Amino acid sequence: xxxxxxxxxKIRNGTVIDHVTGGQAxxxxxxxxxxxxxxxxxxxxxxxxxxxxxxxDVVKVEDRELSQSEVDVISLIAPEASINIIxxxxxxxxxxxxxxxxxxxxxxxxxxxxxxxEPEPVETDFTVVEEGVRCTYCGTIIREELADHIDPE
Amino acid sequence: MxxxxxxxxxxxxxxxxxxxxxxxxxxxxxxxxxxxxxxxxVLGLCFFEPSTRTKMSFDTAIKRLGGTTTDMGSVDSSxxxxxxxxxxxxxxxxxxxxxxxxxxxxxxAAKLASEFVDVPVINAGDGAGQHPSQxxxxxxxxxxxxxxxxxxxxIMGDLKYGRTVHSLAEALTNFDVRQHFISPESLQLPRxxxxxxxxSGAQVREHTELDxxxxxxxxxxxxxxxxxxxxxxxxxxxxAGEYQIDTETLNAAKDDLAVMHPLPRVDEIDPAVDAxxxxxxxxxxxxxxxxxMALLDSLLEADQ
Numbered sequence: 001x002x003x004x005x006x007x008x009x010k011i012r013n014g015t016v017i018d019h020v021t022g023g024q025a026x027x028x029x030x031x032x033x034x035x036x037x038x039x040x041x042x043x044x045x046x047x048x049x050x051x052x053x054x055x056x057d058v059v060k061v062e063d064r065e066l067s068q069s070e071v072d073v074i075s076l077i078a079p080e081a082s083i084n085i086i087x088x089x090x091x092x093x094x095x096x097x098x099x100x101x102x103x104x105x106x107x108x109x110x111x112x113x114x115x116x117x118e119p120e121p122v123e124t125d126f127t128v129v130e131e132g133v134r135c136t137y138c139g140t141i142i143r144e145e146l147a148d149h150i151d152p153e
Numbered sequence: 154m155x156x157x158x159x160x161x162x163x164x165x166x167x168x169x170x171x172x173x174x175x176x177x178x179x180x181x182x183x184x185x186x187x188x189x190x191x192x193x194x195v196l197g198l199c200f201f202e203p204s205t206r207t208k209m210s211f212d213t214a215i216k217r218l219g220g221t222t223t224d225m226g227s228v229d230s231s232x233x234x235x236x237x238x239x240x241x242x243x244x245x246x247x248x249x250x251x252x253x254x255x256x257x258x259x260x261x262a263a264k265l266a267s268e269f270v271d272v273p274v275i276n277a278g279d280g281a282g283q284h285p286s287q288x289x290x291x292x293x294x295x296x297x298x299x300x301x302x303x304x305x306x307x308i309m310g311d312l313k314y315g316r317t318v319h320s321l322a323e324a325l326t327n328f329d330v331r332q333h334f335i336s337p338e339s340l341q342l343p344r345x346x347x348x349x350x351x352x353s354g355a356q357v358r359e360h361t362e363l364d365x366x367x368x369x370x371x372x373x374x375x376x377x378x379x380x381x382x383x384x385x386x387x388x389x390x391x392x393a394g395e396y397q398i399d400t401e402t403l404n405a406a407k408d409d410l411a412v413m414h415p416l417p418r419v420d421e422i423d424p425a426v427d428a429x430x431x432x433x434x435x436x437x438x439x440x441x442x443x444x445x446m447a448l449l450d451s452l453l454e455a456d457q
Contacts, residue, residue: 113280115261120238122265129348137261138282139345 008043014062016084025057027147072100108151114138162320167327176447194220197250210441273452281314288320290444309335310376326353399423
């Protein structure tokens with residue numbers, strides 16, 4: 001995409017998450033815990049053409065450099081995502097997301113009878129398995145629609 | 154046993170299981186010799202749901218090892234009624250006991266408890282999750298009757314919500330066992346248990362009827378189909394009736410088929426079966442004491 005077609009301007013410092021599966025940008029922000037209240041500049045582009053993905057989303061977060069462990073969780077809903085760390089308008093680091101071993105405190109367990117849905121002082125903890133993620137407390141496997149189980153808190 | 158807690162059967166290796174069963178056999182041979190093994194040890198009983206066999210057999214087991222129990226009592230008479238969290242309750246009881254036995258209606262409760270205390274936690278049933286100490290006595294009973302290798306076992310009834318089934322199926326993957334699961338389609342094994350069985354490469358077959366597979370079985374493990382799992386009474390009656398066994402059903406079975414049941418039974422095994430050589434369920438219930446003595450002995454020993 002040339003500069004003339006850019007929908008959102010370049011950022012000076014921060015993180016650009018590119019090649020997000022089309023339609024998942026807002027879920028990416030949920031995963032990162034970014035809802036605007038932090039005061040960070042956030043730009044979201046959704047469903048733009050992509051050679052690799054057909055259509056893709058792009059998320060730009062200004063003045064915050066996201067760590068690899070923070071962004072790896074994104075791989076569960078956007079496995080092709082790439083993470084670009086920007087300093088003074090230049091990409092200083094470019095990484096792909098890797099599947100994490102576990103997802104802690106992000107998802108709520110869909111099993112209503114799971115102890116993590118009781119008012120107990122624990123965070124949810126899911127192990128990433130071949131076919132999805134699995135609650136380490138009750139063993140429930142979430143295979144599809146992972147984003148539906150993102151805990152907004 | 155190498156573990157600090159007993160939360161799930163999936164944590165048990167063949168060596169872990171055999172160590173407990175061997176010790177249970179030693180205890181069974183001369184129970185009196187173990188009378189002061191854990192003198193003054195206190196076992197905390199935290200039963201958030203009713204229990205007869207599990208609670209009484211743990212109570213007897215620790216007493217026969219020289220110890221005693223402290224009992225939270227029923228939920229209605231405890232601080233749980235006031236809204237106390239499980240995490241707080243177990244941290245309090247930890248101060249009174251050398252090990253905790255926990256039964257709770259929520260899946261994952263025992264794992265949560267184990268994260269908050271330093272004493273061993275034994276999962277005595279967490280919702281529709283696991284019941285691994287029952288599994289150890291089931292395995293002991295199977296070993297005593299037909300051996301634990303080159304075996305065909307049929308597990309029948311409520312496979313979806315039956316915690317004894319989940320633990321038994323996972324533990325059996327350590328042995329050369331062909332597992333046949335017999336249930337209505339609505340009560341088949343949950344996805345998580347299937348995943349574990351698949352991962353372990355277990356030999357598993359699923360059936361909706363007992364007839365075809367019964368003649369091949371060495372063990373038939375029957376569980377209760379609960380009324381509350383069905384939307385209406387008629388549907389329950391229809392389904393439950395198909396998974397009941399009587400002496401006529403067993404005509405097609407091998408002579409030495411062992412019929413087991415974690416109990417309580419309602420009407421899934423006709424009382425006439427009790428008088429046959431197939432009936433193994435009362436022996437199974439009695440085995441709860443030596444097996445739980447062996448389990449407590451190994452956990453308390455490891456914790457010292």
